Amino acid sequence: MSNAHFNIQEPVNEPYLQYAPGSAERKALKEVLKEQKAEQIEIPAIINGKEVKTDRKADVVMPHNHSHKLGTVYYCGEKEVKQAIEGALEARKEWAEMPWQDRVAIFLKAADIITGPKRFEMNAATMLGQSKTPHQSEIEAVGELADFFRFNAWYLKRLYEDQPHSPDGMWNRTEYRPLEGFVFAVTPFNFTAIAANLPSAPAMCGNVSLWKPSPESIYSSWYVMQVLKEAGLPDGVIQFLPGEGADVGDPAIDSKDLAGLHFTGSMGTFNHLWKKIGENVEKYKTYPRIVGETGGKDFIFAHNTADVDRLVIAAVRGAFEYQGQKCSAASRMYIPKSIWGDFKEKFVPEVNKIKVGDIEDFSNFMGAVISRKAFDKISGYIDYAKESDDAEIIAGGTYDDSEGYFVQPTVIVTSDPKFKSMEEEIFGPVLTIYVYKDKDFEKTLDLCDSTSPYALTGAIWARDRYALNQMADRLRQAAGNFYINDKPTAAVVNQQPFGGSRKSGTNDKAGSVANLLRWVSMRSMKETFAAPLDWTYPYLGEEK
Incomplete structure (x- = not known):
């Protein structure tokens, strides 16, 4: 029997170790990786x-070494x-x-x-x-x-x-x-x-x-x-x-x-x-x-006042961390023509720097996609884009399953806002970009809201506060987790409770x-300390 009212202090989020070169945690993790890899368990x-x-x-089996x-x-x-x-x-x-x-x-x-x-x-x-x-x-x-x-x-x-x-x-x-x-x-x-x-x-x-x-x-x-x-x-x-x-x-x-x-x-x-x-x-x-x-078909929507340098980093991380296999991963992007040239010039070289391979090599930013089924699905979308007149691959576009299920981070640019890879969930390292005319800003917000059946995560980018308010209002139902000048991933317990509506x-x-x-x-419970002894109410009394 417990004769006390027990309390739990509000927790703090667990700090993350960084596994930097030379650190004790990096050495310890590599040792455990070797031990687990050497043993087959039931x-x-x-x-x-x-x-x-x-x-x-x-x-x-391991996705990055399926043998x-x-x-x-x-x-x-x-x-x-x-x-x-x-x-x-x-x-x-x-x-x-x-x-x-x-x-x-x-x-x-x-x-x-x-x-x-x-x-x-x-x-x-x-x-x-x-x-x-x-x-x-x-x-x-x-x-x-x-x-x-x-x-x-x-x-x-x-x-x-x-x-x-x-x-x-x-x-x-x-x-x-x-x-x-x-x-x-x-x-x-x-x-x-x-x-x-x-x-x-x-x-x-x-x-x-x-x-x-x-x-x-x-x-x-x-x-x-x-x-x-x-x-x-x-x-x-x-x-x-x-x-x-x-x-x-x-x-x-x-x-x-x-x-x-x-x-x-x-x-x-x-x-x-x-x-x-x-x-x-x-x-x-x-x-x-x-x-x-x-699932999700999560978006990044940029206004022409967006900070391009920061937008580049958010797009890289949002689209390609964990091979794009997050429900929240950025998989479609809307960017105005006025900043597209600057963004593309900075974004493509950053994507091309990404190393893909065995996760035991800590210099790799991406590992393998999870399975043969996933590999075939993702590569199918890439092949579709290669063969389409409405799309151009400006980064990545290659894949190899000889050792592991590796897909290079891939960026597609399309002239069709309803292009297949803009609408359908791919669940892989594929980001499709639609470049819109600056004057079509409001129309493109409507496109973003209506293109996908999902409504899980989304991010908007602008320096202009009026624009941010307009974007947030118009896309109110488009994402259950909404990010302003950030990537649309990495929700933290007790900070950004996670979930979406519509078909998400x-x-x-x-x-x-x-x-x-x-x-x-x-169960609602009512205990009365002194129940009435008379069933009548005052209004039942006779006029005098």
Whole structure:
């Protein structure tokens, strides 16, 4: 029994290590990279705390060296999913009743493990399995992941503190209950932090989660699961279920005990899952909460008063960090003709300086794209641009999959604002630029707003404050995360809560209290201290 009101201090964002030449952290990380690379591991499912191996398995390889095997993953199917659901519901009985401070203590401990003894292990796993540079890994697989755990604990405390007014004679209270059933977490390949947060945020609120990690990031997800076990997460609270698409998704969605879907991935997959939930709505015990972040066709829009030198750097980083495989990556750009010549003269040489290769060579700014499927899709867009009369490639345009899935940073200039690579999500290092006439500024703002079905991130650039206000107002619905004179990437927990609307998702803002609200069910409670002894009201009295 707890006889105290426990407090959590507001966290601070985890500082990032820089891995500069000669630094101790650079040396330590390289040693761990060698160790992990030299060992092949087995990645089974974890159901009720036990490792489960099936007869369906696949190799886990490095995207930048696809002949190098990191391990073997064992895939789940209907049998394992049903076993996981049964076990999770059993675990829920005790987990949902656990005092909140004991639940969050597990995740606070996990954050300290990630930023302490397992820091280089988490970084190395993300670098090898997802072909991230040390900087890209550090800011999310360590920094963002720890921030999710620490700030979510603080948000939950604040949520519980949000209580209603109580007039004299009564006590009004609000209870924040976990959902009845389980939450199905479907996670993406591109961020270790997001993959960990999707099952963990509901779990922190007292829910149980079925976690289907992406097969393309299963390596780092396995390391996350080991950290959670080390931190004391009880068996069955998060069931770890590697598998392919429908093999895991269909039995999870078909269960009458589905209480929520926490998703990050493609628009097509999210649409499919939403439809399946709709078809099954009659069978569910409760209406499932549906929270999803899908994709983006993120923009940079420049006014003719933009600072060109800074715009160049923002475009390089926004479009090509982590090979453009961020939901927030800049993939289309609108720039006025009056500054185009100056911008192009400075931008193209900077793009051409970018080195692409093995992430163990810390001089490389980009690694490989995640898979053969991604490589084929991205190279297809590049080939399309090469063959089109409406487009010109002014940087990059080459690719090579002989050793790893390498695509050079590519810049396309098009005369058609509705060109294919201006409209469709590519999810790779391809930036398409449309040069507009200065007099068509307002018309081009309308084009930017209407060209893509997505509305995730966007950036506007100008020195003129009137122009910035006009751009921000006109593009109000075009992006859920909006940047002024900055690149449209690198949202930080508790600073820029992340999410978009339209076809980019439900905009439930990971990295804020808003997301946790989706994983609780409120119960309003009124206690009256002296209930009335007479059922009549004064108005019933007779006139005298």
